Amino acid sequence: MNKVKPREANNATAVDVTDLILHDIQTGVLAPGSWLKQIDLEQRYQCTRPEVRRALDRLAQRRLVEHVPNRGYHVFEPDGRQAAEVSEIRILLEAGVADKIAANTSEPDVEALRNLASRFDTLILEGTPIELYEANLAFHHKLLSLCGNQELVNLVTEIRQRTSSAPVSQWKTRARIEQSSREHHQMIDAVAAGDGAALKDAIARHIRQD
Amino acid sequence: MNKVKPREANNATAVDVTDLILHDIQTGVLAPGSWLKQIDLEQRYQCTRPEVRRALDRLAQRRLVEHVPNRGYHVFEPDGRQAAEVSEIRILLEAGVADKIAANTSEPDVEALRNLASRFDTLILEGTPIELYEANLAFHHKLLSLCGNQELVNLVTEIRQRTSSAPVSQWKTRARIEQSSREHHQMIDAVAAGDGAALKDAIARHIRQD
DNA sequence: ATATCCAAAATTGGCGCCAATTTATGATAA
DNA sequence: TTATCATAAATTGGCGCCAATTTTGGATAT
Numbered sequence: 001m002n003k004v005k006p007r008e009a010n011n012a013t014a015v016d017v018t019d020l021i022l023h024d025i026q027t028g029v030l031a032p033g034s035w036l037k038q039i040d041l042e043q044r045y046q047c048t049r050p051e052v053r054r055a056l057d058r059l060a061q062r063r064l065v066e067h068v069p070n071r072g073y074h075v076f077e078p079d080g081r082q083a084a085e086v087s088e089i090r091i092l093l094e095a096g097v098a099d100k101i102a103a104n105t106s107e108p109d110v111e112a113l114r115n116l117a118s119r120f121d122t123l124i125l126e127g128t129p130i131e132l133y134e135a136n137l138a139f140h141h142k143l144l145s146l147c148g149n150q151e152l153v154n155l156v157t158e159i160r161q162r163t164s165s166a167p168v169s170q171w172k173t174r175a176r177i178e179q180s181s182r183e184h185h186q187m188i189d190a191v192a193a194g195d196g197a198a199l200k201d202a203i204a205r206h207i208r209q210d
Numbered sequence: 211m212n213k214v215k216p217r218e219a220n221n222a223t224a225v226d227v228t229d230l231i232l233h234d235i236q237t238g239v240l241a242p243g244s245w246l247k248q249i250d251l252e253q254r255y256q257c258t259r260p261e262v263r264r265a266l267d268r269l270a271q272r273r274l275v276e277h278v279p280n281r282g283y284h285v286f287e288p289d290g291r292q293a294a295e296v297s298e299i300r301i302l303l304e305a306g307v308a309d310k311i312a313a314n315t316s317e318p319d320v321e322a323l324r325n326l327a328s329r330f331d332t333l334i335l336e337g338t339p340i341e342l343y344e345a346n347l348a349f350h351h352k353l354l355s356l357c358g359n360q361e362l363v364n365l366v367t368e369i370r371q372r373t374s375s376a377p378v379s380q381w382k383t384r385a386r387i388e389q390s391s392r393e394h395h396q397m398i399d400a401v402a403a404g405d406g407a408a409l410k411d412a413i414a415r416h417i418r419q420d
Numbered sequence: 421a422t423a424t425c426c427a428a429a430a431t432t433g434g435c436g437c438c439a440a441t442t443t444a445t446g447a448t449a450a
Numbered sequence: 451t452t453a454t455c456a457t458a459a460a461t462t463g464g465c466g467c468c469a470a471t472t473t474t475g476g477a478t479a480t
Binding site for chain 2: 460463
Binding site for chain 1: 264268292298
């Protein structure tokens with residue numbers, strides 16, 4: 001006697017509520033400082049109370065939300081000092097592997113980078129800020145992954161989330177966005193030329209200005 | 211039946227179970243690869259099931275334990291590749307701030323470093339491996355904190371935990387321990403001389419050999 | 421009118437029960 | 451004897467209820 005399984009009842013919950021909340025923090029839907037009321041979250045994301053609590057605890061561990069016992073959770077507000085410190089860390093890590101990136105990169109990798117950079121360029125005109133943000137992330141992720149150190153890629157991905165709580169609004173002016181675009185192409189040129197020193201310089205400048 | 215009236219089980223412990231389990235992983239009491247059965251943990255640490263689950267989830271987020279759904283949690287077994295990658299990251303970060311350490315350090319700081327280093331030396335002969343491990347950690351923490359970047363200190367502390375799952379047994383031979391001791395003093399000398407380049411070199415060698 | 425205090429509502433957080441899944445055990449057949 | 455399968459035990463994991471704490475609102479006294 002076979003058991004009949006209800007098909008529509010338990011849909012694939014492969015995505016964690018943590019990621020949904022995280023995404024809304026990154027895109028600025030949940031603004032820095034705003035109160036994350038548990039009852040609101042369980043309605044908004046259609047999940048149970050324990051799921052909300054686990055997600056909030058995880059995000060608090062990652063320093064994306066701040067927790068005050070018996071008083072709830074708030075979206076973390078980035079400190080000026082912390083932001084500067086994290087930028088320094090990113091420069092040490094990302095510029096530090098510039099030589100390896102320049103050495104390891106093959107022609108198809110350069111091609112892929114050019115595609116990601118021009119996708120960013122396209123979205124400057126035609127895309128939403130969120131799409132632009134994600135295209136930028138994709139470019140940097142691809143570039144960094146060429147260093148061959150997977151742990152470093154994961155770490156940078158993590159600390160990049162940690163401070164820029166509302167990353168969508170981080171490029172304020174059009175001029176700054178276009179400056180970013182130019183720097184992307186400078187990095188690619190340095191990679192293609194195998195010039196690690198030039199790449200290191202370009203990466204450091206790029207991180208500093210953001 | 212087993213409902214024994216808890217006399218002192220009701221103590222107000224501000225310490226989280228997470229830290230207790232973490233400590234036992236660091237000290238090698240819970241060996242890499244060993245299965246963390248929930249019922250065992252709640253007896254061992256005299257806490258409730260939800261507390262155990264929250265602690266395990268947090269440690270899984272930090273990559274200190276590995277989680278397989280419906281099959282439980284195991285102490286993470288460090289991969290050779292990962293260990294090498296984390297070492298590279300530590301070199302980039304810790305050696306990267308050598309100049310700042312050498313520049314920022316005052317005379318009392320040097321004094322404190324010498325005390326921590328000689329405490330390490332003393333414990334080589336008289337202390338337990340755990341005490342030695344903690345003295346080493348204290349020295350490196352103090353040295354690194356002189357760079358002035360608090361976020362970087364936190365990050366290094368975190369990733370140092372991440373890979374060396376049984377850090378107590380990381381110094382196998384006496385010769386290696388004494389080599390570490392000599393390198394500690396070399397670092398201090400470089401700091402005292404304000405020689406950032408020498409400090410950078412000493413830090414890189416020190417991390418590579420561990 | 422203003423400050424203080426008490427009660428009620430709202431919110432957070434802990435805990436135990438039970439379902440789902442996996443693992444161990446033993447019986448049966450080839 | 452060995453492999454296969456069914457049943458029982460053990461383990462994980464989800465969910466709802468209720469206690470503890472905080473916040474809100476209003477009544478009372480000065």
